[in-house]
Amino acid sequence: MKCKIQDLTLCFLSASFAAVPHIVEALALAPEKAGSDYFQFPAWVEICRRKQGAVLPPNLEVAYRAALARMPSLVALGATADWDEGMVRCALAAIAAAKGQHQIAEAVLELSPDIAGVFLERLDEGDFEAEQ
Secondary structure, eight states, X not given: OOOOHXXXXXXXXXXXXXXXXXXXXXXXXXXXXOOTHHHHHHHHXXXXXXXXXXXXXXXXXXXXXXXXXXXXXXXHHHTTSOOOHHHXXXXXXXXXXXXXXXXXXXXXXXXXXXXXXXXXXXXXXXXXXXXX
């Protein structure tokens, strides 16, 4: 039997869907001590799910959605620690993903200080139309 790339992607996504509640549970033990990966992984899984239009398997849906819903409060609890810009990006992306804003979550993950500076310069120059 030949393996299709779409089947492989869905298999990896399903494993990731199953992992998210466990990652979030581990994060909840000490959010102030967690590394950025604990915030980035759930955000990235949700970004990929939304971009690919993947449907959550019924047996994982409740736990996955409950885990995502916990992310904003875990970010707040973790915010008592000193964070570098990478941690800030992952934490913001986790909140955005949990709130259904996958495009913002992905953009925040890519928004290094250098890119943010260029973006702000271009925004000041009127290169982007502001949404009302």
